[in-house]
Amino acid sequence: MADLFATMFDTFQPWQAPSGLQSRAPSQLATRRLRQRHAGIARATGRQQATDRLFFAVRPDEETAAQIVERAQCWRAAHGLTGKPLEAEHLHVTLCHVGDAAGPPPPELIDALMARAAGVAMPAFRVEFDRIMSFRNGAFVLCGDDSVIGLEILQQRLSDALDASPRPARRFVPHVTLLRDGRRVAEQPIERIGWTAREVVLVHSLLGQTTHRHLAHVPLLQS
Numbered sequence: 001m002a003d004l005f006a007t008m009f010d011t012f013q014p015w016q017a018p019s020g021l022q023s024r025a026p027s028q029l030a031t032r033r034l035r036q037r038h039a040g041i042a043r044a045t046g047r048q049q050a051t052d053r054l055f056f057a058v059r060p061d062e063e064t065a066a067q068i069v070e071r072a073q074c075w076r077a078a079h080g081l082t083g084k085p086l087e088a089e090h091l092h093v094t095l096c097h098v099g100d101a102a103g104p105p106p107p108e109l110i111d112a113l114m115a116r117a118a119g120v121a122m123p124a125f126r127v128e129f130d131r132i133m134s135f136r137n138g139a140f141v142l143c144g145d146d147s148v149i150g151l152e153i154l155q156q157r158l159s160d161a162l163d164a165s166p167r168p169a170r171r172f173v174p175h176v177t178l179l180r181d182g183r184r185v186a187e188q189p190i191e192r193i194g195w196t197a198r199e200v201v202l203v204h205s206l207l208g209q210t211t212h213r214h215l216a217h218v219p220l221l222q223s
Contacts, residue, residue, distance in 0.1 A: 128194030
């Protein structure tokens with residue numbers, strides 16, 4: 001089977017700018033077909049064959065990431081968790097999952113996705129998490145309420161930019177995964193921890209290798 005990301009890119013239609021040096025961003029209809037095709041191929045390919053993942057995310061700054069790791073270690077001990085905590089450089093809030101594939105994404109796909117993402121107008125904003133809890137899948141996470149509304153707005157705008165047409169708000173629970181563990185922790189308040197979100201990052205994850213490559217950055221508007 002052809003590489004999934006290459007197949008996804010087949011739905012994009014190139015264009016020539018007057019200078020002849022640029023390519024047009026994919027149409028929203030093409031983007032919708034891309035995502036529909038991806039869904040079908042991903043089911044046929046099977047998760048076990050995927051080696052590469054592509055997603056858009058918001059990441060904490062280095063200082064905040066270090067603080068989150070330190071506090072995660074304390075919560076891990078306090079709740080008797082044994083899962084391995086994520087490294088500071090891997091902490092993030094996933095906004096949109098582009099897809100999984102058996103191979104790295106081609107540059108053409110990255111350029112097309114970034115052209116879409118660059119059209120999202122959003123000012124920099126404050127992100128704060130005030131709770132910890134375990135999800136059903138075993139993820140032990142940071143989450144929030146009103147303090148993560150900015151992430152919800154950004155996720156909706158980015159999703160609309162990547163989809164064929166605007167849709168009603170999708171179910172989205174902004175969170176930072178700290179570790180995974182079979183033991184569940186009930187939702188509980190914590191001292192707030194947060195940072196100012198200044199950019200969206202397109203991340204290439206090597207599945208099973210705990211490796212994240214930051215392929216491109218889309219800065220948010222600065223006040």
